[in-house]
Amino acid sequence: MEARDFELIIGQNIIDRYHADDTRSDVFELLGRQWDLLDDVWPPAYSPGGELYADLIPFGEMSAFLEMGCGTGIMSVLAALAGTKRVLGLDLNPNAVRNTEMNAKRHGVADRVTARESDLYSAVEPGEKFDGIYWNPPFFDAPEEFVDNSIWHETMFDPNFAKLRTFLKDGLDLLTPSGKVYLWFGEALGNPTLVGDLAKETGYTLNILKKVEMDEIPEALADAFPADLVGGDPGNGHAAWHLHLIELTPLKSSLNSQ
Numbered sequence: 001m002e003a004r005d006f007e008l009i010i011g012q013n014i015i016d017r018y019h020a021d022d023t024r025s026d027v028f029e030l031l032g033r034q035w036d037l038l039d040d041v042w043p044p045a046y047s048p049g050g051e052l053y054a055d056l057i058p059f060g061e062m063s064a065f066l067e068m069g070c071g072t073g074i075m076s077v078l079a080a081l082a083g084t085k086r087v088l089g090l091d092l093n094p095n096a097v098r099n100t101e102m103n104a105k106r107h108g109v110a111d112r113v114t115a116r117e118s119d120l121y122s123a124v125e126p127g128e129k130f131d132g133i134y135w136n137p138p139f140f141d142a143p144e145e146f147v148d149n150s151i152w153h154e155t156m157f158d159p160n161f162a163k164l165r166t167f168l169k170d171g172l173d174l175l176t177p178s179g180k181v182y183l184w185f186g187e188a189l190g191n192p193t194l195v196g197d198l199a200k201e202t203g204y205t206l207n208i209l210k211k212v213e214m215d216e217i218p219e220a221l222a223d224a225f226p227a228d229l230v231g232g233d234p235g236n237g238h239a240a241w242h243l244h245l246i247e248l249t250p251l252k253s254s255l256n257s258q
Contacts, residue, residue, distance in 0.1 A: 007144035011156040018046075035072055036102040038095045041102045042071050042155060049136045053245045055181055056209045057132065066090065066124075066174070068135035068167060070115060071157075073100025075134055080109035088128070090118035093151045105218050110130065120163065122168055129176045136184040137164050168202040172250055181248040196248055210245040224236030
């Protein structure tokens with residue numbers, strides 16, 4: 001099976017698993033806090049990501065922070081709670097924008113957190129700059145002809161990683177002189193060079209802040225993965241998660257060329 005076909009199966013199974021789950025609550029707990037969850041917004045409790053390691057991101061040194069694909073807004077709220085004065089959450093999904101606003105209000109940082117509906121950076125206003133930009137992007141490179149423009153396919157798939165490439169390249173214009181980009185990224189098929197290759201291509205140096213290797217799929221998503229392709233020894237043809245919290249620093253030559 002081609003890798004991209006495999007990733008299409010995984011991603012679609014995860015989407016189907018979400019839609020079949022009638023046990024989701026409209027409030028969930030993560031990091032010792034309660035969070036609101038609206039329908040058609042990805043539940044972080046399924047598979048927590050970079051928010052588990054938010055303490056590795058220097059929010060306290062940032063005046064402005066942007067969260068791409070804000071979803072429930074957890075990272076935006078954590079940034080504001082850590083002292084960032086101006087936080088912007090962007091998401092293609094209008095329900096995610098509402099969800100981020102709800103959680104900012106729930107945790108008392110609505111005066112610091114703004115959320116906007118946006119296709120990548122389309123809603124960033126002229127002159128806005130950020131000390132940090134974060135994204136937990138789609139992990140799966142599925143065949144483009146099978147990916148539609150629904151919210152769930154936009155969340156799950158990035159054919160040829162075109163969106164991630166644009167995110168990195170266009171982010172250079174939005175960073176302050178000392179600004180950095182942060183990614184939570186996983187390769188289901190164990191391709192540890194992917195983000196490094198994209199970083200070089202788009203003008204960044206890469207530093208891995210946290211690396212997590214998993215042979216097992218999160219329990220809530222276990223039935224979304226083909227049983228004969230997950231678990232066990234990756235060397236025997238099995239998939240493994242390679243999850244990273246990555247810090248990307250623009251090369252000076254990249255900034256000078258903008």
